[in-house]
Amino acid sequence: MQSGFLKHTKAPFYPDKNAKLIELLPKKALQLKRHPADYDPILQAMGDAKVVMIGEATHGTHEFYKIREEITKRLIEEKKFSFVAVEGDWPDVYRINRYVCGKSKDKTAKEALGDFTRFPRWMWRNEVVENFVEWLKNHNDKFEDVNEKVRFYGLDLYSLFRSADLVIDYLNKVDPKAADIARQRYGTMNLYRDREFEYAKDVMLGIAPSREKEVLDMLVHMMKKGREYAQQGGFVNGDEVYFAQQNAKVVKDAEEYYRKAYAGGRTTWNLRDQHMFETLESLLAYHQKKTNTEARAVVWAHNSHLGDSRATEYARETGEWNIGQLVRERIGKDKSFNVGFTTYTGTVTAAPNWGGPAVKFNLNPAFEDSYEHVFHKSLPNNNWLMILRSNTGQILPDKQINNLLCATRTERMVGVQYVKRSERQSHYVPAVLPSQFDSLIHLDITSALKPLDEPFSSE
Numbered sequence: 001m002q003s004g005f006l007k008h009t010k011a012p013f014y015p016d017k018n019a020k021l022i023e024l025l026p027k028k029a030l031q032l033k034r035h036p037a038d039y040d041p042i043l044q045a046m047g048d049a050k051v052v053m054i055g056e057a058t059h060g061t062h063e064f065y066k067i068r069e070e071i072t073k074r075l076i077e078e079k080k081f082s083f084v085a086v087e088g089d090w091p092d093v094y095r096i097n098r099y100v101c102g103k104s105k106d107k108t109a110k111e112a113l114g115d116f117t118r119f120p121r122w123m124w125r126n127e128v129v130e131n132f133v134e135w136l137k138n139h140n141d142k143f144e145d146v147n148e149k150v151r152f153y154g155l156d157l158y159s160l161f162r163s164a165d166l167v168i169d170y171l172n173k174v175d176p177k178a179a180d181i182a183r184q185r186y187g188t189m190n191l192y193r194d195r196e197f198e199y200a201k202d203v204m205l206g207i208a209p210s211r212e213k214e215v216l217d218m219l220v221h222m223m224k225k226g227r228e229y230a231q232q233g234g235f236v237n238g239d240e241v242y243f244a245q246q247n248a249k250v251v252k253d254a255e256e257y258y259r260k261a262y263a264g265g266r267t268t269w270n271l272r273d274q275h276m277f278e279t280l281e282s283l284l285a286y287h288q289k290k291t292n293t294e295a296r297a298v299v300w301a302h303n304s305h306l307g308d309s310r311a312t313e314y315a316r317e318t319g320e321w322n323i324g325q326l327v328r329e330r331i332g333k334d335k336s337f338n339v340g341f342t343t344y345t346g347t348v349t350a351a352p353n354w355g356g357p358a359v360k361f362n363l364n365p366a367f368e369d370s371y372e373h374v375f376h377k378s379l380p381n382n383n384w385l386m387i388l389r390s391n392t393g394q395i396l397p398d399k400q401i402n403n404l405l406c407a408t409r410t411e412r413m414v415g416v417q418y419v420k421r422s423e424r425q426s427h428y429v430p431a432v433l434p435s436q437f438d439s440l441i442h443l444d445i446t447s448a449l450k451p452l453d454e455p456f457s458s459e
Contacts, residue, residue, distance in 0.1 A: 010424065058350070060349030083150060084299075089156045092162075161196075307437050
């Protein structure tokens with residue numbers, strides 16, 4: 001859920017520039033009072049952006065999720081955004097999509113979140129997401145035309161076997177012979193169900209054959225037969241065949257991701273973010289084709305995915321890219337807008353190790369060479385936002401603040417694990433903030449996200 005380790009994670013210290021920032025920020029920052037109008041500057045600066053990406057500095061901070069929800073509601077109501085796409089697995093999130101469109105047996109948002117069964121459940125099974133899903137269902141209920149309903153999708157690729165099962169389930173209904181072929185093509189990977197990384201090791205050692213050709217052949221079949229399958233109906237106007245095609249795409253990309261897992265680092269990171277971007281691109285095209293209007297997407301993901309990676313040491317040292325960079329390059333900087341978050345201290349929900357339990361950790365105060373430390377020194381115990389880049393003339397960034405922020409500092413990123421013993425190496429990356437984000441929201445003290453149904457202990 002976060003990028004690899006870096007050789008150098010300490011940034012230069014700029015006492016003069018920091019002192020000037022500490023002096024100017026109280027005069028320039030836009031204070032947050034937790035009212036919807038707080039986010040007017042963001043809506044003004046994004047202009048007619050086609051893709052708006054809203055981040056999080058950790059996967060377990062309540063306030064990041066809550067503010068992201070509040071901004072998204074305004075984008076849906078005022079800017080008529082078409083769908084929300086999140087850093088979650090395609091099939092698990094699609095159950096939510098059916099619910100918010102009124103095409104589900106689920107009676108509540110909590111039930112619709114029921115397919116999130118693997119680690120880390122709290123990322124999606126939490127009160128903030130539950131409330132937003134219920135709100136979106138109520139919003140969509142106002143529209144009889146399903147094409148006017150706002151959708152909810154997942155961008156990620158971890159669901160190798162669940163997606164394979166769903167391709168077969170779909171084909172059982174529309175093309176039983178093709179279902180038999182899918183079972184054969186996907187079948188040998190079943191030995192590695194729930195232990196995908198063993199597949200990577202065995203392929204590398206020559207113990208197991210790669211299934212690259214088989215999963216690609218299945219994807220090609222699904223794409224070729226899509227129009228024919230769509231004539232058999234399902235959900236609305238062929239949505240079910242699109243769901244199945246995307247599951248076949250997940251299987252193909254997840255097989256490559258797990259097969260190359262032992263390369264690690266840049267290779268798997270880039271494969272994953274490439275998949276998320278291609279899924280976003282596919283969704284935009286799909287919605288535009290269905291409605292004959294330009295589709296617009298809200299993306300929810302970690303800062304490390306949607307902040308432009310070219311502004312970080314990850315790109316310079318390891319050659320990583322991310323969805324934020326790809327959106328700017330391929331959809332257009334003036335057609336996109338991203339919002340990053342930072343925090344100085346507080347509590348955070350995370351696991352002590354991969355697959356571990358949800359724990360409420362005390363978040364250490366940020367290091368002295370970080371952006372977060374400077375922000376805390378400037379406005380202790382305050383919440384505020386800054387516009388760093390604008391698509392319109394309605395609101396413009398402050399050039400003096402931007403120049404001061406352009407001095408490289410470290411930035412904290414906590415994924416699903418919080419590893420205090422290696423905090424600097426695990427959770428900080430040197431970055432140039434104004435090149436990374438279009439808007440920044442800083443919350444000086446934040447609180448841990450509360451899971452819906454997991455045991456929740458304190459460190």
